[in-house]
Amino acid sequence: MEIRELFDALMARDDFIFIGHSHPDGDCVGSGAALASLFSNLGKRTALFFPEPPPRRLAFLTENAPVLDALPSDLSAYTLVGEDIASETQLGDSRAALSGHIFARIDHHDVGMPYAEVELVRPQASATGEIVYELFAHAVECGALAAFPKAAAACIYAAISSDTGCFKYANVTPKTHKIAAELLALSIPAGKINRLLFDTKEASQISAEGLVARKMKTYFDGRLCGVVITAEDYAGGLEMSDFETAVDIVRSLRGVRCAFVAKASPARGVFRVSLRGNDGLNVACLAQKFGGGGHLAAAGCTIEAAEEDAVSAALINAYAEEYE
Numbered sequence: 001m002e003i004r005e006l007f008d009a010l011m012a013r014d015d016f017i018f019i020g021h022s023h024p025d026g027d028c029v030g031s032g033a034a035l036a037s038l039f040s041n042l043g044k045r046t047a048l049f050f051p052e053p054p055p056r057r058l059a060f061l062t063e064n065a066p067v068l069d070a071l072p073s074d075l076s077a078y079t080l081v082g083e084d085i086a087s088e089t090q091l092g093d094s095r096a097a098l099s100g101h102i103f104a105r106i107d108h109h110d111v112g113m114p115y116a117e118v119e120l121v122r123p124q125a126s127a128t129g130e131i132v133y134e135l136f137a138h139a140v141e142c143g144a145l146a147a148f149p150k151a152a153a154a155c156i157y158a159a160i161s162s163d164t165g166c167f168k169y170a171n172v173t174p175k176t177h178k179i180a181a182e183l184l185a186l187s188i189p190a191g192k193i194n195r196l197l198f199d200t201k202e203a204s205q206i207s208a209e210g211l212v213a214r215k216m217k218t219y220f221d222g223r224l225c226g227v228v229i230t231a232e233d234y235a236g237g238l239e240m241s242d243f244e245t246a247v248d249i250v251r252s253l254r255g256v257r258c259a260f261v262a263k264a265s266p267a268r269g270v271f272r273v274s275l276r277g278n279d280g281l282n283v284a285c286l287a288q289k290f291g292g293g294g295h296l297a298a299a300g301c302t303i304e305a306a307e308e309d310a311v312s313a314a315l316i317n318a319y320a321e322e323y324e
């Protein structure tokens, strides 16, 4: 499906709810806020919904966006648009309510399961934000929109910067930089956005990173490195969300090809795993072994195990099977 076709299909409708995935990230929140801005600028009623609240560090993206606390009871009265969602499994606890009701999908994940009536999927886009940019550009080009709103441009820039690790990851293309250049030309506060996204942390997050740095172990001469965070590790007041960035500490160790952080979830015996690959190592296929998914260099999954040793053993085996 082309940008123009999606734009026309959406313009024929109203009462939008843009839906992001569970554990909303910067791309999901930034793209959602920008989409809501685009269609409200085009005279439509818009709202946003996330199956779980976005983390506090992303609050600046939804300052002016109408975020719903709960889904309306009569979903058939709305146009639901899934954005940055590869499959319905990413809808978390809202999956049952939303399944079969989503009209359009705007996404850039190459592995996924179609779930919408109309789907615009661009696996070559570094972020859903790139596709949202093109929707805006089309709206301006065809005269539907007089100008590119600066606040929305900032959200799109944040979305792209977030999914490219501040333009560091291998998913960055010449087009990514061209779009970023167009957005910068609108005088958005790019430096501030990147500081808020990457260089601003809660004290608890820094404590969590410290704990991960002390606990992490290397395997296969340092090519695999990871840590399992147990229920006891939260005893000092840390929460699971404090460990969101800790996997970057693990992946930054020299020589590491594959990094993991497995966090015990409040449900006993369930661990949420973040995986990162360096130098082109595909961690999405490791995540898939456990029913998870994601991108080549960044993926996640859930592992059920009674204790931490079983979690690291499962991950070490899966990695060895594939890469050693």
Ligand SMILES: [Mn+2]
Binding pocket: 027, 028, 084, 108, 126, 127, 128, 163
């Ligand atoms: Mn994304």
